[in-house]
Amino acid sequence: MTRYLINRILTSIPTLIAISLVVFLILALAPGNPMGEFATNPSITPEVRENIRRSLGLDQPIPIRYLKWVFAFLQGDLGYSFTSRSPVLDLILQRLPTTLWIMGLAYLLAVLLAFPLGIISALKRYSVLDQIITTVSFIGFSLPTFFTGLLFIIVFSVQLKWFPFIYNSTLKVTNLQTFWQQIQQSIMPVCVLGFYQAAILMRFIRSSFLEQLNQNYVRTAYAKGLPKLNVINGHILRNALIPVVTLIALQIPGLFAGSLVTEQVFRIPGIGALLIDSIFRSDTPVIMGITMVYAILVVLFNLLADLLYGFLDPRVQYQ
Amino acid sequence: GSSPNSTSTNPPHSNQQPPEKTLKLLYWQAPTILNPHLSTGFKDSEASRITLEPLASFNHQLELVPFLAAEIPTLENGGIAKDGKSVTWKLKKDVKWSDGTPFTADDVIFTYQFITNPKVGTTTSGTYEIIKDIEKIDDHTIKINFKAVTPGWYSVFVGTEGMILPRHIFESYNGENSRQAPGNLKPVGTGPYRVVEFKPGDVVVYEANPNFREAKQLGFERLELKGGGDATSAARAVLQTGDADYSYNLQVESNILKSLESAGKGKIVSNFGTLMERIMINQTDPNKTTPDGERSSLKFPHPFFSDPKVREALSLAINREIIANQLYGILGKPTSNFVVNPPQVVSPNTTYQFDLEKAAKLLDEAGWKDTNNNGIRDKNGVEMNLVFQTSVNPLRQKTQEVIKQSLEQLGMKVELKSIDPSVYFSGDPANPDTTERFAADLQLFTTGNTNPDPTAYLKTYTCDQIPQKANSWTGDNFSRYCNPEYDTLWKLATTEIDPEKQKQIWIKMNDILVNNNIVIPLIHRAEVEGVNQKLTGVNLTPWDLTVWNIKDWKKTP
Amino acid sequence: MQYVVLNVNNLRVEFETDERIVTAVDQISFQVGRGQTLGIVGESGSGKSVTALAIMGLLPTATAKVEGEVWFQIPESEDYSPYSQPVNLLQLSLTQKQTYRGGQISMIFQEPMTSLNPVFTIGFQLTEAIMQHEQLSPKQAMWKAASLLQEVKLLPSDDELMQQALEEQNHQSISRSPQELQDKRTRKREVIQQVNAQKRAILDRYPHELSGGQLQRVMIAMAISCNPILLIADEPTTALDVTVQATILDLLQELQERRGMAMIFITHDLGIVAQIADQVAVMFQGKIVESGTLEQIFMAPKNPYTKGLLACRPTLDSPADRLPTVADFMDIITLETGEVEIREKTSTDRNKIYNNISLTSQAFLSSLPSDNPILAVKNLRVAFKIPGILGQTKRLLMAVNDVSFEVYPGETLGLVGESGCGKSTLSRGILQLIKPLSGQVLFEGQDITAPPLETSIWSGIKNYHNQQRFNQKMRWVRRNMQIIFQDPFSSLDPRISIGEAVMEPLIIHQVGQNVKEKRDRVAYLLERVGLNPDLMRRYPHEFSGGQRQRICIARALALNPKFIICDESVSALDVSVQAQVLNLLKELQSEFNLTYIFISHDLSVVKFMSDRLIVMNQGKIEEMGTAEEIYRHPKQAYTRQLIASIPSGIVKSHPFN
Amino acid sequence: MTVIKPSQPRTLIQTAWRQFKRDKIALLGTIILLLITLAVIIGPWIYGIRPTEIDFVNSLSPPSWKHLLGTNDLGQDQLARLLIGGRVSLTVGVAAMVVAILLGTLVGAIAGFYGGIIDSLLMRLTDLFISLPQLPVLLLVIYLFREPLKQIAGPETGIFLLIIIVVGGLNWMSVARLVRASFLTTKEQDFITAAKAIGASSKRLIWVHILPNVLSPVIVAATLAVGTAIITESTLSFLGLGFPPDVPTWGRMLYDAQNYLETAPYLALFPGLAIFLTVLSINAVGDGLRDALDPQSH
Numbered sequence A: 001m002t003r004y005l006i007n008r009i010l011t012s013i014p015t016l017i018a019i020s021l022v023v024f025l026i027l028a029l030a031p032g033n034p035m036g037e038f039a040t041n042p043s044i045t046p047e048v049r050e051n052i053r054r055s056l057g058l059d060q061p062i063p064i065r066y067l068k069w070v071f072a073f074l075q076g077d078l079g080y081s082f083t084s085r086s087p088v089l090d091l092i093l094q095r096l097p098t099t100l101w102i103m104g105l106a107y108l109l110a111v112l113l114a115f116p117l118g119i120i121s122a123l124k125r126y127s128v129l130d131q132i133i134t135t136v137s138f139i140g141f142s143l144p145t146f147f148t149g150l151l152f153i154i155v156f157s158v159q160l161k162w163f164p165f166i167y168n169s170t171l172k173v174t175n176l177q178t179f180w181q182q183i184q185q186s187i188m189p190v191c192v193l194g195f196y197q198a199a200i201l202m203r204f205i206r207s208s209f210l211e212q213l214n215q216n217y218v219r220t221a222y223a224k225g226l227p228k229l230n231v232i233n234g235h236i237l238r239n240a241l242i243p244v245v246t247l248i249a250l251q252i253p254g255l256f257a258g259s260l261v262t263e264q265v266f267r268i269p270g271i272g273a274l275l276i277d278s279i280f281r282s283d284t285p286v287i288m289g290i291t292m293v294y295a296i297l298v299v300l301f302n303l304l305a306d307l308l309y310g311f312l313d314p315r316v317q318y319q
Numbered sequence B: 001g002s003s004p005n006s007t008s009t010n011p012p013h014s015n016q017q018p019p020e021k022t023l024k025l026l027y028w029q030a031p032t033i034l035n036p037h038l039s040t041g042f043k044d045s046e047a048s049r050i051t052l053e054p055l056a057s058f059n060h061q062l063e064l065v066p067f068l069a070a071e072i073p074t075l076e077n078g079g080i081a082k083d084g085k086s087v088t089w090k091l092k093k094d095v096k097w098s099d100g101t102p103f104t105a106d107d108v109i110f111t112y113q114f115i116t117n118p119k120v121g122t123t124t125s126g127t128y129e130i131i132k133d134i135e136k137i138d139d140h141t142i143k144i145n146f147k148a149v150t151p152g153w154y155s156v157f158v159g160t161e162g163m164i165l166p167r168h169i170f171e172s173y174n175g176e177n178s179r180q181a182p183g184n185l186k187p188v189g190t191g192p193y194r195v196v197e198f199k200p201g202d203v204v205v206y207e208a209n210p211n212f213r214e215a216k217q218l219g220f221e222r223l224e225l226k227g228g229g230d231a232t233s234a235a236r237a238v239l240q241t242g243d244a245d246y247s248y249n250l251q252v253e254s255n256i257l258k259s260l261e262s263a264g265k266g267k268i269v270s271n272f273g274t275l276m277e278r279i280m281i282n283q284t285d286p287n288k289t290t291p292d293g294e295r296s297s298l299k300f301p302h303p304f305f306s307d308p309k310v311r312e313a314l315s316l317a318i319n320r321e322i323i324a325n326q327l328y329g330i331l332g333k334p335t336s337n338f339v340v341n342p343p344q345v346v347s348p349n350t351t352y353q354f355d356l357e358k359a360a361k362l363l364d365e366a367g368w369k370d371t372n373n374n375g376i377r378d379k380n381g382v383e384m385n386l387v388f389q390t391s392v393n394p395l396r397q398k399t400q401e402v403i404k405q406s407l408e409q410l411g412m413k414v415e416l417k418s419i420d421p422s423v424y425f426s427g428d429p430a431n432p433d434t435t436e437r438f439a440a441d442l443q444l445f446t447t448g449n450t451n452p453d454p455t456a457y458l459k460t461y462t463c464d465q466i467p468q469k470a471n472s473w474t475g476d477n478f479s480r481y482c483n484p485e486y487d488t489l490w491k492l493a494t495t496e497i498d499p500e501k502q503k504q505i506w507i508k509m510n511d512i513l514v515n516n517n518i519v520i521p522l523i524h525r526a527e528v529e530g531v532n533q534k535l536t537g538v539n540l541t542p543w544d545l546t547v548w549n550i551k552d553w554k555k556t557p
Numbered sequence C: 001m002q003y004v005v006l007n008v009n010n011l012r013v014e015f016e017t018d019e020r021i022v023t024a025v026d027q028i029s030f031q032v033g034r035g036q037t038l039g040i041v042g043e044s045g046s047g048k049s050v051t052a053l054a055i056m057g058l059l060p061t062a063t064a065k066v067e068g069e070v071w072f073q074i075p076e077s078e079d080y081s082p083y084s085q086p087v088n089l090l091q092l093s094l095t096q097k098q099t100y101r102g103g104q105i106s107m108i109f110q111e112p113m114t115s116l117n118p119v120f121t122i123g124f125q126l127t128e129a130i131m132q133h134e135q136l137s138p139k140q141a142m143w144k145a146a147s148l149l150q151e152v153k154l155l156p157s158d159d160e161l162m163q164q165a166l167e168e169q170n171h172q173s174i175s176r177s178p179q180e181l182q183d184k185r186t187r188k189r190e191v192i193q194q195v196n197a198q199k200r201a202i203l204d205r206y207p208h209e210l211s212g213g214q215l216q217r218v219m220i221a222m223a224i225s226c227n228p229i230l231l232i233a234d235e236p237t238t239a240l241d242v243t244v245q246a247t248i249l250d251l252l253q254e255l256q257e258r259r260g261m262a263m264i265f266i267t268h269d270l271g272i273v274a275q276i277a278d279q280v281a282v283m284f285q286g287k288i289v290e291s292g293t294l295e296q297i298f299m300a301p302k303n304p305y306t307k308g309l310l311a312c313r314p315t316l317d318s319p320a321d322r323l324p325t326v327a328d329f330m331d332i333i334t335l336e337t338g339e340v341e342i343r344e345k346t347s348t349d350r351n352k353i354y355n356n357i358s359l360t361s362q363a364f365l366s367s368l369p370s371d372n373p374i375l376a377v378k379n380l381r382v383a384f385k386i387p388g389i390l391g392q393t394k395r396l397l398m399a400v401n402d403v404s405f406e407v408y409p410g411e412t413l414g415l416v417g418e419s420g421c422g423k424s425t426l427s428r429g430i431l432q433l434i435k436p437l438s439g440q441v442l443f444e445g446q447d448i449t450a451p452p453l454e455t456s457i458w459s460g461i462k463n464y465h466n467q468q469r470f471n472q473k474m475r476w477v478r479r480n481m482q483i484i485f486q487d488p489f490s491s492l493d494p495r496i497s498i499g500e501a502v503m504e505p506l507i508i509h510q511v512g513q514n515v516k517e518k519r520d521r522v523a524y525l526l527e528r529v530g531l532n533p534d535l536m537r538r539y540p541h542e543f544s545g546g547q548r549q550r551i552c553i554a555r556a557l558a559l560n561p562k563f564i565i566c567d568e569s570v571s572a573l574d575v576s577v578q579a580q581v582l583n584l585l586k587e588l589q590s591e592f593n594l595t596y597i598f599i600s601h602d603l604s605v606v607k608f609m610s611d612r613l614i615v616m617n618q619g620k621i622e623e624m625g626t627a628e629e630i631y632r633h634p635k636q637a638y639t640r641q642l643i644a645s646i647p648s649g650i651v652k653s654h655p656f657n
Numbered sequence D: 001m002t003v004i005k006p007s008q009p010r011t012l013i014q015t016a017w018r019q020f021k022r023d024k025i026a027l028l029g030t031i032i033l034l035l036i037t038l039a040v041i042i043g044p045w046i047y048g049i050r051p052t053e054i055d056f057v058n059s060l061s062p063p064s065w066k067h068l069l070g071t072n073d074l075g076q077d078q079l080a081r082l083l084i085g086g087r088v089s090l091t092v093g094v095a096a097m098v099v100a101i102l103l104g105t106l107v108g109a110i111a112g113f114y115g116g117i118i119d120s121l122l123m124r125l126t127d128l129f130i131s132l133p134q135l136p137v138l139l140l141v142i143y144l145f146r147e148p149l150k151q152i153a154g155p156e157t158g159i160f161l162l163i164i165i166v167v168g169g170l171n172w173m174s175v176a177r178l179v180r181a182s183f184l185t186t187k188e189q190d191f192i193t194a195a196k197a198i199g200a201s202s203k204r205l206i207w208v209h210i211l212p213n214v215l216s217p218v219i220v221a222a223t224l225a226v227g228t229a230i231i232t233e234s235t236l237s238f239l240g241l242g243f244p245p246d247v248p249t250w251g252r253m254l255y256d257a258q259n260y261l262e263t264a265p266y267l268a269l270f271p272g273l274a275i276f277l278t279v280l281s282i283n284a285v286g287d288g289l290r291d292a293l294d295p296q297s298h
């Protein structure tokens, strides 16, 4: 087991190096430039521009920049943002709580919705209920989130005036009142994201369940005289979970970068919003930092998914 | 009320903090740094301007208002040297930085050193190149010596680019380590409010600065400047729901703004500055390539736009009224001038007109006819196919479509192209999609003078500003227009001390560009701010940031 | 008649598939008495499982329509007062059914491998069944589960376990100090602890850690856990080999006697029924065509279908060159009303078939050694790399260990041995479908062993020539050596029509000028194996098991091979179908002058087919000789055990002799 | 005893079709999909109004007989735009899906079939693609290849090719994993050994025997991918990387409509409905196909 773990971790190192190299090259070669916004400003002369480039270290050749970045990264230094001139790590850490809160809640909501609905529609396959659930889930993933988000704002903020639509990241939860405020401002983004994720997850759960329903062991369980609920909860669920849990584990790194669009719509200062802003500002250190953290998470959760798989399914052995 | 919760169904928590004490500002572009000299956009300067101040600023009547200066230098009070080569500023004596340190002439001199230090790489250093040196006369007097005769002495330490930094904070960061300076993220300033918390790209929280000169008169205890999102919902927050009190630069189509404003929570305030939306006509051929791969090279004049009649026809085919009324509404008005502000230097000699028939006649006269009956005019085998590029922005795309429709009626084939702004304006010499490379026949964008003195702005049409491969595409003369007469006028303008004569030169230069249809001015754009109905004191000027007088902002309960 | 536990009256089951209604069980009636065993026999698809599931109430409610009555009555001696009135199982509510299921009526399913939940330990699955019907604490249930496993002999009895533990202790105690030896009480406690640990260890195993036979025992333990009054066993031994089958049958019989259960035993094999049943019902296309006591059915079968079933199973002393098949005894006639009727064939028809008995194998055998062998296997070793637990060092499993033998043209070499002894691996090794570890395979005198595995890309490139030569040779080998697998369904690609499947070798080896020629050959082959060539465009799932096996045979014959390996080619088939296929193989052999290696775990089948026999055990050859010799005078204990485990049938006199 | 019941022999396609016909939802989906396709193909010819015609007098007018689905803020006819835009959206969706499925199947098939070093290399490549941040990659690829492709294929086709390659090229990973897993199980089955025994080459094993058997999960993935591609295209328009602004794709129309949700909700309703109906019916067809193509399920 430990050997397996070490082995896996060692093999993921080249992957990470390749990712960092590819992303770095892409960023270095890509169009755009951190000074874009001042381009039409007549007072920014070519010399000024050159000075700025030098002060950002952009005058050095790409391989040297890359090597510098790698060495700093290995020492835990993610560098400084071009635009805000603050340490990348600080920027990421600053936004982590918000991301975890919103994305985490959204995913939780998705899981809580998707499981019962997916299971019900699998058990009642082809029934009216199944068709309703399926249709709703199709609606869920055929509408872009920027659109559903806006719809929510108009209905719940503008018309009904239930929730604020500007996410206040300075709100500190100190008592029940502020907690309630925090809940209020999180409901809409969490729902928009959660429904979208739930729609996708539900389809997977449904088909995974359908696959198990006709297995022989299910018949055995009924033959023992077990009530239907026990058969579903005890026997089918665990087997159907195996692929689904792996899928969930693989999707979790995605939460880190989050849904860029939802964050944009509700002004949630999450890591996803940071990434997209940085891309538009060509803020290479921030993009590199987020990407690498993301890549590491992907690799880690890949491993976790495998371990989980082995844990859930006794037939799997690590080689 | 102004907090987001005041609109919610349960009121109790809005009592927690009296809403009048907090001012909520909403910027759909979020600030990322609070050092205006290192910033990359106006959003950063806006947020910095709340804590930092220049020596003085122009108000919209073009009068200089002192901030850190004790008085405005004039010829009469001896502040402005007779030879036009220096200016002497007297500074206020009782000013303290927000941490209690007194403000002195050393801070101004340090700011100059910081800005011009090439290792720091400030974005404002270009403006300060005109300075030879700064002398410290005493602790509260400085004398700025210019390299040459400088009629525009007021372009340094004044307005947007003139904010003074505290020496004691930045002294040890005046070099390559400037990006580590804590003052970039938590500035110490002389302004009315000081920063309590800053999350780059998200929010800045300010509180009243107890060391401010007029601390007692401030309207708020606390300011929250929130960033992110899109312009429409920012407008919605101020105009429709009242979630915010003020929002900056609402680049939203005017019909949407109007319908949001009808909700009654807030009003729209337009600020006609210097920005002008223009169509640039390429004087060189973007489709011909030199042996070393250069497009839009000076070697190949444009096949049809080098003909003045064709350019005139183009200008006649553009319906500025429709564009202004239908698309811009309150956001802009049609214009025929290159320099649109300050009013004193706007040319009275130009007009615009929309007349497709006349345009068609001009084209016929110039020999551009549809000889092969494919719907497109041609001459000597050259078809009138043109590429029209701009940046991604709904208003611009719609403008493009309107123009395209007229041009196609006229018998030209138009391909529209929209480029991501971060590429279009990047100035990246390696990228063919920049405004500098101008690999198209027409391009559309907005710019203007940042200073009441338009000399630098008018320089963009001098011959030495043409971006070409030889100078690795630096220079702002994107149209590749070269006219010795214009260049001579520009030289004159830089040394003319008599304001009236200087004004005449500027107007003449403007007329050359417009009447030759080198540039087609479309719209004088307004910057639009959303202001809560109860917020008073907002008084915009084109020559400084919108929060320049935030000390006077108040909110009636 | 004894006390009747189950009384089935006019049971009728229909399935509503999308286009038509299938009557799977058609008006059947039977009774099962206490302590009695009813054997239900019939070919695949005759409705046996559906009957069982209908009694259990496990048919899919959405599509199945069940009519008739299933009366279940608890014997009076048992103390089940509320239920002593007979109840119609078909009319119970879901919750009422649950109390019967697994409690008073339980069932053993056909496939033990998939009938247990792979993600739970067998201990969990057993205790779950126990606690469903009895008020026991988890701990008590666990001990009960352990004792059930002892009852089904998956676990040695307490005494034996204790003995083992004691022996081990004595073994260890040599190194112990005398003081400890004296402390008897601690020793006893240690022994008990060890016994308990052993019990727990087996309960903590997962299904995949047990063999098929072991799993079937777990299923049986589960089924008897709550002292059922009626046990339904649906082909409980089909998936198992003879040795395991024998122990399971013994076990069931013993359990039934001890507990006095009523049992319904479903199978397609009359030989097994003979061993276990008291009453027999013969099903054919959803109907019971004949029923009666065991003696009645075996001694005086009335229905021609029953007669056919009885005759078609090869026995160890059946000398015939051809097996009788069901078709020899009856014709199926579809009446104008749409009903199906069975008509008996006249015996003259039958005799016609038996007249063409060819040369005796004795004479043939004596001529063998003078020929050159068509295939020679020399010191063949085939190994699998088994990954050690949790990625530790790999070890080699010698599935075939130093095997040498020769096969002569025209003969059939039988290969027997219990499951897992390496028969399939050997055949794959011969065909080079697996690379042997060492040894040689000579086909018609040519070495066809694959060149050694390339260790690196460079040596691979260097040996490119060798590889090319080998590939060339392989094409020739593939044309001349073929294999027919055990499972006809999984050895046909479900998405390729059978015509294409048979044509595939022709395409690969570019036989035949054009498509038409190829198609003609396919038609000929299909016809030859007894299939209608018009069915060429159908897909495997549209055929029955026997037909599918014929398709596989046709495919193997397509290239006119000289040599065919039949790897358990009939094990998965009904006895009645098995007879047809065996006959076909024999006919083809004489017609095309084929040489066979015939693999099976069923000694009687192998003996019927083969001239010479090889008995394999744990990768090695145990015994080799002529079939008669080995059967009459087995030299090895292992061989004797194999012979003993074949269901002999209690029928003293064969109905046709 | 086996009796061959005389009945017409059927091909797999015929059986599949028979099975498919019985699935009412799938059938409905097919019909809707056909209608939509037909509408966007011939609709623009029949419907007289040009989609680009600007008419400020009639801007933002609600649905009426003159403009069946109303007009946008430039006074352009929404139905005409919807029909023209549908062509682009549908082709982008389908083509990007084809790219993703082809790439994914290829990688998955090779990795699953050959195993060993090739497998682990390809799977690392897949990991790499999964952890790539897609936006910068999009920016780069479009920047690098827009001009050359425009030279070759013209402005609209060029960007079209680019978008399908980019959207497809960043969505193949899940398909690859799926196909690989199915390959691993399928290649162990007896019929593969049987095919090897008659001398079938690796190529034949992959193409003729294994691929058709792993098709059904791929089909489901494919139907999901069409919807994703249509929506991704709308996000691309949102980033300014999509088609020229005067090409009204459905996603772009939806994006443009967002500011008019209160004043002119019909602007969002119809493109939204179009995307939804298309995605829904494609998914229904996919579900039906999966069931129908599995010969064991009949």
Ligand SMILES: Nc1ncnc2c1ncn2[C@@H]1O[C@H](COP(=O)(O)OP(=O)(O)OP(=O)(O)O)[C@@H](O)[C@H]1O
Residues within 6 Å of the ligand: C015, C016, C017, C022, C023, C024, C042, C043, C044, C045, C046, C047, C048, C049, C050, C051, C060, C063, C268
């Ligand atoms: N769920 C079902 N839906 C439709 N038809 C079914 C179903 N289950 C069984 N059948 C049909 O009922 C008939 C009897 O099947 P059954 O499983 O009882 O056969 P069997 O005698 O047990 O065969 P085997 O020996 O192969 O197990 C078959 O024709 C089968 O196709």
Ligand SMILES: Nc1ncnc2c1ncn2[C@@H]1O[C@H](COP(=O)(O)OP(=O)(O)OP(=O)(O)O)[C@@H](O)[C@H]1O
Residues within 6 Å of the ligand: C241, C384, C385, C397, C399, C417, C418, C419, C420, C421, C422, C423, C424, C425, C426, C601
């Ligand atoms: N692919 C494999 N990997 C590892 N071990 C294997 C593999 N295939 C077979 N074995 C092992 O090799 C031994 C011989 O297997 P083989 O399949 O040849 O047995 P068999 O005699 O054909 O059995 P059966 O009658 O069940 O078909 C068994 O112990 C089996 O577990």
Ligand SMILES: [Mg+2]
Residues within 6 Å of the ligand: C048, C049, C050, C110, C234, C235
């Ligand atoms: Mg059965």
Ligand SMILES: [Mg+2]
Residues within 6 Å of the ligand: C423, C424, C425, C567, C568
């Ligand atoms: Mg075998």
